[in-house]
Amino acid sequence: SLERRATAETSLRALQLAAGAGFQHLSADCMSAVPGQVTADLRDTLETLAALPLDHLSVYSLDLHPKTRLWESVERSEKALPDDEEAADLYLWVHDYLVRAGFEHYEVSNFARPGGRCLHNLKYWQGGQTIGLGPSAWSRFRGRLYGNPRNLEKWADGVGRGRPPADRSESLTPGREREDRVIFGLRVQEGTAVADVRGLLKEGGRDPEPTLRPLFEHGYAELDGDRLRLTVLGFLVSNEVLIYLLPGKWPREP
Numbered sequence: 001s002l003e004r005r006a007t008a009e010t011s012l013r014a015l016q017l018a019a020g021a022g023f024q025h026l027s028a029d030c031m032s033a034v035p036g037q038v039t040a041d042l043r044d045t046l047e048t049l050a051a052l053p054l055d056h057l058s059v060y061s062l063d064l065h066p067k068t069r070l071w072e073s074v075e076r077s078e079k080a081l082p083d084d085e086e087a088a089d090l091y092l093w094v095h096d097y098l099v100r101a102g103f104e105h106y107e108v109s110n111f112a113r114p115g116g117r118c119l120h121n122l123k124y125w126q127g128g129q130t131i132g133l134g135p136s137a138w139s140r141f142r143g144r145l146y147g148n149p150r151n152l153e154k155w156a157d158g159v160g161r162g163r164p165p166a167d168r169s170e171s172l173t174p175g176r177e178r179e180d181r182v183i184f185g186l187r188v189q190e191g192t193a194v195a196d197v198r199g200l201l202k203e204g205g206r207d208p209e210p211t212l213r214p215l216f217e218h219g220y221a222e223l224d225g226d227r228l229r230l231t232v233l234g235f236l237v238s239n240e241v242l243i244y245l246l247p248g249k250w251p252r253e254p
Helices: 008-020 039-050 069-075 084-100 119-125 152-160 174-185 194-203 208-217 232-236 238-245
Strands: 027-032 056-061 104-107 110-112 138-141 144-147 168-171 221-224 227-230
Touching: 027 039, 027 084, 039 056, 039 084, 056 084, 084 104, 084 232, 119 174, 174 194, 194 208, 194 227, 194 238, 208 221, 208 238, 227 232, 232 238
Parallel strands: 027 056
Antiparallel strands: 056 110, 104 110, 138 144, 144 168, 221 227
16 A cells, blocks of 8 residues: 555565575565554564564654645545544554553654664664765764755766765754754653753743643653653653643754
């Protein structure tokens, strides 16, 4: 229903070959809330994947983008998507199923067996230095952010001339770094320093305690020592939580 070139059988065969070749860390991606999907379909997929020697699974809820072929099919009523409540139920079911299967839900869309967390992605979420090489990629390096051209020809021209392809940059001020610690920290299981959240709220002229109270009362967030962390319900509505905490500042690049 997603019109991918690879079939499920092809993907499973590739995983089996990789495991047989001796790769120690294997990861697979799958999607929920796709057209026509019900819990039984997702259960079959996860049962199959959990039986393989994988230590990492990413499960992404479908984000339907306007003007894509799938969006047009849905607009013409040729394909039907689960509604918001059904999509939420699938997300919570995936959490329960994979946690029972021995995975930790360590990031909004990512699950890992012990020792299987994706170190590459954690570097992004923890604000480490990274270098993006392709078109539209972002780098975080030596106190600045650099954005590469979105246009493929412009990017290729810069590379061909031996120039750094970045055409946008900005300084990582202490305020921007604190915002990023909150935005990305709330994506992971360990959360972010509650002092950073309180500081941002005060900076925006908001009283931290009454602002945070609804997140606790509705079960979206909890305090763990000096950390503010989202619950699985909070993960489910993480973008909305960020919009609530950082009005006018989300979403944004990178």
